[in-house]
Amino acid sequence: MRAYGKIILFGEHVVVYGYPALAAALCAGVECQISKKSSETNSKNIILDFPQLKFKVTQNDSGTIADALRIILNSIPLPHKPCEIIVRSEIPFRAGLGSSAALAVALSKTILSIHEQNWELSRINELAYLIEQIFHGTPSGIDNTVANYGGLCLVADTSKYQLPDFVTQKIFLPKMTAGLLPKFSSAISLIVVNTGKDRDTKKVVEQVRILYQNNPSYYESVFSEIGSFAIKGYQLLQSQKYQEFGELLNLNHQNLQKLNVSCPELDKAWQDARDAGAIGAKLTGAGGGGCLIAFAPNKEKEVMEQLKNKGWNCFLSQIS
Numbered sequence: 001m002r003a004y005g006k007i008i009l010f011g012e013h014v015v016v017y018g019y020p021a022l023a024a025a026l027c028a029g030v031e032c033q034i035s036k037k038s039s040e041t042n043s044k045n046i047i048l049d050f051p052q053l054k055f056k057v058t059q060n061d062s063g064t065i066a067d068a069l070r071i072i073l074n075s076i077p078l079p080h081k082p083c084e085i086i087v088r089s090e091i092p093f094r095a096g097l098g099s100s101a102a103l104a105v106a107l108s109k110t111i112l113s114i115h116e117q118n119w120e121l122s123r124i125n126e127l128a129y130l131i132e133q134i135f136h137g138t139p140s141g142i143d144n145t146v147a148n149y150g151g152l153c154l155v156a157d158t159s160k161y162q163l164p165d166f167v168t169q170k171i172f173l174p175k176m177t178a179g180l181l182p183k184f185s186s187a188i189s190l191i192v193v194n195t196g197k198d199r200d201t202k203k204v205v206e207q208v209r210i211l212y213q214n215n216p217s218y219y220e221s222v223f224s225e226i227g228s229f230a231i232k233g234y235q236l237l238q239s240q241k242y243q244e245f246g247e248l249l250n251l252n253h254q255n256l257q258k259l260n261v262s263c264p265e266l267d268k269a270w271q272d273a274r275d276a277g278a279i280g281a282k283l284t285g286a287g288g289g290g291c292l293i294a295f296a297p298n299k300e301k302e303v304m305e306q307l308k309n310k311g312w313n314c315f316l317s318q319i320s
């Protein structure tokens with residue numbers, strides 16, 4: 001079973017406070033494959049094998065992944081079937097591309113299937129949200145929703161912000177509402193630059209909370225500006241106003257700098273991407289490291305070439 005990685009186009013962090021954010025699924029994600037069924041294993045455990053990390057874990061271990069596994073098992077009111085599951089990620093872990101949410105969704109779907117549980121997507125999303133709380137503390141729910149449903153997704157607290165009329169489906173999350181959005185008329189390519197700097201979403205979200213609590217009126221004004229980008233950004237892409245879309249990415253990055261969630265590596269990648277010809281770029285996800293997205297319509301290859309020459313690790317991704 002697979003689940004998608006994601007990029008946040010606009011609104012990371014402020015979505016935790018209910019402001020709108022826009023995210024898109026990546027084709028790449030996390031895959032869980034059953035390597036030994038209960039009839040084929042001597043173990044009494046459910047064993048998760050992460051060959052890329054050279055690491056195995058069972059429901060009896062300690063740590064967040066074992067906690068996640070226990071949450072899934074506790075939601076299934078049946079005797080648990082031992083098995084072995086291989087977990088492979090096509091996206092880097094802890095880089096802002098939603099690997100934990102993709103793991104939560106792919107693992108939930110796999111374990112549910114082993115136990116012949118056929119849940120609706122909305123129920124799987126609720127389960128993945130519980131797991132995201134273990135990984136990230138106070139998630140908005142945007143990552144697990146995109147990992148689960150794919151496509152393009154707008155998330156906001158609808159007691160404060162209205163979702164636009166053009167959303168095709170509403171998904172109710174514990175604190176927010178997600179709206180799935182129509183595809184763009186033509187596929188959009190974004191360059192994803194991985195700074196390689198490890199970071200922890202939970203910590204970065206907590207740092208923003210401390211800043212906010214110390215100066216709520218200033219940060220409320222920054223949040224509110226960032227919160228105005230998601231719907232506008234979607235409409236700019238839909239109407240192919242690429243220059244303005246790129247400029248909005250830059251503005252979102254500058255506002256994220258005010259929240260102190262950028263870092264020298266992300267700012268250098270931001271500068272290098274624009275020097276190489278990208279119209280706009282911004283960090284994506286929690287920041288503090290991880291990835292940057294750059295928008296360079298019709299010259300992606302040249303921009304990527306220059307970024308690679310400067311030593312950046314980057315790949316091209318399409319959203320639609």
Ligand code: MEV
Binds near residue numbers: 008011016140143285
């Ligand atoms: C993390 O991918 C996005 C954040 O906004 C946290 C969240 O929405 O849960 C930083």
